[in-house]
Amino acid sequence: MSALFIENLAIETKLGEKLVDSLSFELVPGGRVGILGESGSGKSLTSLAITGLLDSNLKATGSIRYNGVEYVSANERDFCKVRGSGIGIVFQDPLASLDPLMKIGNQLGKPLRKHQGLRGDELTAAVEAALAEVKIASPYRTAHSYPHEISGGERQRVALALALACRPKILIADEITTSLDVSVQAEILLLLESIIREKGMSLIFITHDIAVASQIVDDVLVLRNGTLIESGNLRLVLATPKSDYVRTLIASARSLDQLLGKIEQSRAK
Numbered sequence: 001m002s003a004l005f006i007e008n009l010a011i012e013t014k015l016g017e018k019l020v021d022s023l024s025f026e027l028v029p030g031g032r033v034g035i036l037g038e039s040g041s042g043k044s045l046t047s048l049a050i051t052g053l054l055d056s057n058l059k060a061t062g063s064i065r066y067n068g069v070e071y072v073s074a075n076e077r078d079f080c081k082v083r084g085s086g087i088g089i090v091f092q093d094p095l096a097s098l099d100p101l102m103k104i105g106n107q108l109g110k111p112l113r114k115h116q117g118l119r120g121d122e123l124t125a126a127v128e129a130a131l132a133e134v135k136i137a138s139p140y141r142t143a144h145s146y147p148h149e150i151s152g153g154e155r156q157r158v159a160l161a162l163a164l165a166c167r168p169k170i171l172i173a174d175e176i177t178t179s180l181d182v183s184v185q186a187e188i189l190l191l192l193e194s195i196i197r198e199k200g201m202s203l204i205f206i207t208h209d210i211a212v213a214s215q216i217v218d219d220v221l222v223l224r225n226g227t228l229i230e231s232g233n234l235r236l237v238l239a240t241p242k243s244d245y246v247r248t249l250i251a252s253a254r255s256l257d258q259l260l261g262k263i264e265q266s267r268a269k
Helices: 042-048 076-084 104-116 120-133 139-143 154-164 182-201 232-239 244-252 256-268
Strands: 004-013 018-025 032-036 058-066 087-090 169-176 203-207 217-224 227-235
Touching: 004 032, 004 042, 018 042, 018 058, 018 217, 018 227, 032 042, 042 058, 042 169, 042 203, 087 154, 104 120, 104 139, 104 154, 120 139, 120 154, 154 182, 217 244, 227 232, 244 256
Parallel strands: 032 203, 032 217, 087 169, 169 203
Antiparallel strands: 004 018, 004 058, 217 227
């Protein structure tokens, strides 16, 4: 059975403007799919539809099946059962997605209390373990800090810890390296690679950068203006692009040899 099956997914406004049109793909257990495209292509909207986080003025139609259960028309209560424990999501800007008025330990503790029933010392230990898992240098200090008191790289690790806290089967990473400098970006990608491999999780990796995607995904979907332009195995798409748009994405990244080389290096580790 597929971990996630999307069929003819469309997202439109209440006025009928279509923002994503007839998108279909399958995510197998342990699979890694990259959704690529420029700003406004519909890639982030797709992730929000999958997790039931679309704005109230938007509507999703088609089919979103997680573990064989249909969610495209599910209510918030239904999504709450799967969000976090079944599908975790990390957003581009952790400073915006973290509560600025709540200490990080309390934020991490909320899903652990809700989904795993942890309390007291057991909860405290689980929070610090979650921070240690994402290579936070001082879990205790970070747990007692507010988001603005730690660096951007640490905040992204905290956001990743939040998404992983309840051991989801699928992780959606939405432009998680965009706002980071190159060295921190590499650290986050290596961390994500090791966690995904160790836990056998499925991954949907959303980015506008084909060079970044090449380091972590196996298959890609390329969107433009809400429409699927090209899809398939990453190596084949890079080696034999069928559209001018994908050729432009490749040309704007590093050389093709470097892209393909990074895939081999990543898989060899």
